[in-house]
Amino acid sequence: xxxxxxxxxxxxxxxxxxxxxxxxxxxxxxxxxxxxxxxxxxxxxxxxxxxxxxxxxxxxxxxxxxxxxxxxxxxxxxxxxxxxxxxxxxxxxxxxxxxxxxxxxxxxxxxxxxxxxxxxxxxxxxxxxxxxxxxxxxxxxxxxxxxxxxxxxxxxxxxxxxxxxxxxxxxxxxxxxxxxxxxxxxxxxxxxxxxxxxxxxxxxxxxxxxxxxxxxxxxxxxxxxxxxxxxxxxxxxxxxxxxxxxxxxxxxxxxxxxxxxxxxxxxxxxxxxxxxxxxxxxxxxxxxxxxxxxxxxxxxxxxxxxxxxxxxxxxxxxxxxxxxxxxxxxxxxxxxxxxxxxxxxxxxxxxxxxxxxxxxxxxxxxxxxxxxxxxxxxxxxxxxxxxxxxxxxxxxxxxxxxxxxxxxxxxxxxxxxxxxxx
Amino acid sequence: xxxxxxxxxxxxxxxxxxxxxxxxxxxxxxxxxxxxxxxxxxxxxxxxxxxxxxxxxxxxxxxxxxxxxxxxxxxxxxxxxxxxxxxxxxxxxxxxxxxxxxxxxxxxxxxxxxxxxxxxxxxxxxxxxxxxxxxxxxxxxxxxxxxxxxxxxxxxxxxxxxxxxxxxxxxxxxxxxxxxxxxxxxxxxxxxxxxxxxxxxxxxxxxxxxxxxxxxxxxxxxxxxxxxxxxxxxxxxxxxxxxxxxxxxxxxxxxxxxxxxxxxxxxxxxxxxxxxxxxxxxxxxxxxxxxxxxxxxxxxxxxxxxxxxxxxxxxxxxxxxxxxxxxxxxxxxxxxxxxxxxxxxxxxxxxxxxxxxxxxxxxxxxxxxxxxxxxxxxxxxxxxxxxxxxxxxxxxxxxxxxxxxxxxxxxxxxxxxxxxxx
Numbered sequence: 001x002x003x004x005x006x007x008x009x010x011x012x013x014x015x016x017x018x019x020x021x022x023x024x025x026x027x028x029x030x031x032x033x034x035x036x037x038x039x040x041x042x043x044x045x046x047x048x049x050x051x052x053x054x055x056x057x058x059x060x061x062x063x064x065x066x067x068x069x070x071x072x073x074x075x076x077x078x079x080x081x082x083x084x085x086x087x088x089x090x091x092x093x094x095x096x097x098x099x100x101x102x103x104x105x106x107x108x109x110x111x112x113x114x115x116x117x118x119x120x121x122x123x124x125x126x127x128x129x130x131x132x133x134x135x136x137x138x139x140x141x142x143x144x145x146x147x148x149x150x151x152x153x154x155x156x157x158x159x160x161x162x163x164x165x166x167x168x169x170x171x172x173x174x175x176x177x178x179x180x181x182x183x184x185x186x187x188x189x190x191x192x193x194x195x196x197x198x199x200x201x202x203x204x205x206x207x208x209x210x211x212x213x214x215x216x217x218x219x220x221x222x223x224x225x226x227x228x229x230x231x232x233x234x235x236x237x238x239x240x241x242x243x244x245x246x247x248x249x250x251x252x253x254x255x256x257x258x259x260x261x262x263x264x265x266x267x268x269x270x271x272x273x274x275x276x277x278x279x280x281x282x283x284x285x286x287x288x289x290x291x292x293x294x295x296x297x298x299x300x301x302x303x304x305x306x307x308x309x310x311x312x313x314x315x316x317x318x319x320x321x322x323x324x325x326x327x328x329x330x331x332x333x334x335x336x337x338x339x340x341x342x343x344x345x346x347x348x349x350x351x352x353x354x355x356x357x358x359x360x361x362x363x364x365x366x367x368x369x370x371x372x373x374x375x376x377x378x379x380x381x382x383x384x385x386x387x388x389x390x391x392x393x394x395x396x397x398x399x400x401x402x403x404x405x406x407x408x409x410x411x412x413x414x415x416x417x418x419x420x421x422x
Numbered sequence: 423x424x425x426x427x428x429x430x431x432x433x434x435x436x437x438x439x440x441x442x443x444x445x446x447x448x449x450x451x452x453x454x455x456x457x458x459x460x461x462x463x464x465x466x467x468x469x470x471x472x473x474x475x476x477x478x479x480x481x482x483x484x485x486x487x488x489x490x491x492x493x494x495x496x497x498x499x500x501x502x503x504x505x506x507x508x509x510x511x512x513x514x515x516x517x518x519x520x521x522x523x524x525x526x527x528x529x530x531x532x533x534x535x536x537x538x539x540x541x542x543x544x545x546x547x548x549x550x551x552x553x554x555x556x557x558x559x560x561x562x563x564x565x566x567x568x569x570x571x572x573x574x575x576x577x578x579x580x581x582x583x584x585x586x587x588x589x590x591x592x593x594x595x596x597x598x599x600x601x602x603x604x605x606x607x608x609x610x611x612x613x614x615x616x617x618x619x620x621x622x623x624x625x626x627x628x629x630x631x632x633x634x635x636x637x638x639x640x641x642x643x644x645x646x647x648x649x650x651x652x653x654x655x656x657x658x659x660x661x662x663x664x665x666x667x668x669x670x671x672x673x674x675x676x677x678x679x680x681x682x683x684x685x686x687x688x689x690x691x692x693x694x695x696x697x698x699x700x701x702x703x704x705x706x707x708x709x710x711x712x713x714x715x716x717x718x719x720x721x722x723x724x725x726x727x728x729x730x731x732x733x734x735x736x737x738x739x740x741x742x743x744x745x746x747x748x749x750x751x752x753x754x755x756x757x758x759x760x761x762x763x764x765x766x767x768x769x770x771x772x773x774x775x776x777x778x779x780x781x782x783x784x785x786x787x788x789x790x791x792x793x794x795x796x797x798x799x800x801x802x803x804x805x806x807x808x809x810x811x812x813x814x815x816x817x818x819x820x821x822x823x824x825x826x827x828x829x830x831x832x833x834x835x836x837x838x839x840x841x842x843x844x
Binding site: 009010011012013014015016017018019020022023024025026027028030036037038039040041042043048051055070105106107108111113114131133152154211213281287288289290291292293294295296297299300301302305306307308309310311312313315316319320349350351362363364365397398401 | 434435436437438439440441442444445446447448449450451452458459460461462463464465470477481601611612613615616631633634635636644646703709710711712713714715716717718719721722723724727728729730731732733734735737738741742771772773784785786787794814816817818819820821823
């Protein structure tokens, strides 16, 4: 099954935005065994759209189109579709209902422009958009299926996940395919590659593909096997993962099978807290609220997360978290002593089972020979014990913030599991 | 002058990497007045390359190609070029010298594979690669110029900046081009479109293009003008922006010219605080640390941001921020009364000029008929005054968090500027 992806919109062509939609769609299709052989970004003109459709039709069976479906005037995609398929645009009542509800809920009136969002080419299967107002469309022409979606990433992703990918899997016979991803924290991509070189060779010899998916502080390893029999593929991958677990137990913090909901590190930690009926609070300086926002991005976090503080100045660390002023004058705010105080005191203030303290130099300014940019101290405390660690990251502020937050979560995870912390 | 960009390589098609090269090239071309009308990502096969070249030649005068020039076997681009242009590959001595130096410097021997990197299609102008070993090529065929570069970003960028862009500016007369983007907050895309419909019509009649670029809580409007005289274009766009400012002053929070560094809302607010030598602290419940992390994502934020609190439970709101328990029992934590207390008390605790308080229902759980998911209260306080506002967003947790944070920043911006808050 061959697919291609067409992105419509000038903002990509002038380099104003990254085409993250195409990347995500390509990932999803690759994962279910659909081959993506072409991607293009084109202007929002009838001529460009027709030309792209003609070319795509000659090459591919599944054609994914994003963009050009919003309510404003620069969007001419839908009209072009109708012309291309030689059918009129008709109001779809189900879509009109959704659009209506969307606006009523927000206490806003339905305008003529909004009403037009419910127009779809006659004969197309409508893909409902529960996250916005522009519907998606699934249109068959000769041997090709054209699938049109809005360019807004979260609307497009919801449509793909909820409707389109399941529909493709139902309607077409795809090869058996199995992916499993192993999550690691605490080791960089190239160091990890060296460490698992022999394992990787064996893996590839057995026909399993491996992809390194690095993000700040986390490297994910995705194993992919293709074949006829799903059980066989699963067994094969399980054996290789078992030997990886024996090889690098200290770095693995989770894994997932494709199709399962991704378990983020913060989700894993919140699940542990929930299981044990325990709670957490945090005092984070250099991560500036990022760790709290990671944790609270998980729905229902409030059950086990009591809250956080961002004491961004020494004054705030002293006044609000009782860090002794002597610490600032002697070892400084980026120190073992300071994060121990932060972790212990925030735990007491919020009356939680665990407390996390973080203090570091995110950069680009504030570094010194002694304490360079990227130096971070983290501590985790419960009522009996406090464990501080020191880490050295790089020069990039945002990466340092993300890596420190992930490291703190993983330190807490190990603390909870009473694992070795070496 | 019309251009397009072709990226060769499977790693893009399976969604393993983002095509950052195309975005960067498009930005550079747009800035010098070359119009990019098509981008494509294709497989590393002779068939795909020939097809892409044929299509590009029919549309564009400048064709930029990245990828497919490395030393490994999966790179067949160069051979395909030679076949396509019906010329042989010949060794270029200058390139061979560079390749030789490159390897000698690193104490490595020059292999036959490396020597082949100096092969170029006969008759092409070689673009030297001072950052790596694969040369670039500039080839004229009929009315088209094909420019081939390596896919390694820093090699490609050096070639573009040092050689290719100057060569294009010398060899072709390019039109003047000017873009300016206006940032709005507090109004959705379709409501905005209705509000500025007449203005937009006038704008388009004068030959200026308009694009709506929506993201959660923010809609950017990009105006683009093309012509002969840059000054004229700038003046024309300035006039239209002036009339837009008169039309919707309450929604505009910033603007940028293309090529300037983007000013985020948090950056704009921090700049205002810096100018006035004032400071900020925040107490955010439903945004869970996201607002603090937005603010602290700006380097040097610590000069004017004293810190924040994430009182995620009622207990924490009471214990740490002195919110009266009566409020929870009567009007609840998501209320005007609560955010007023949060804003006033956090300001006092941190001893800052301004305090922000946020409390709402991010969802998906926690909503009721009275207080549905997406309801958010925000207050901004200084020592004399406190201003609360109520907002109703949608169903999506992450969007509600982002939109609430942006709304809070914009409320503070207006507060500081003593603007009308209606």
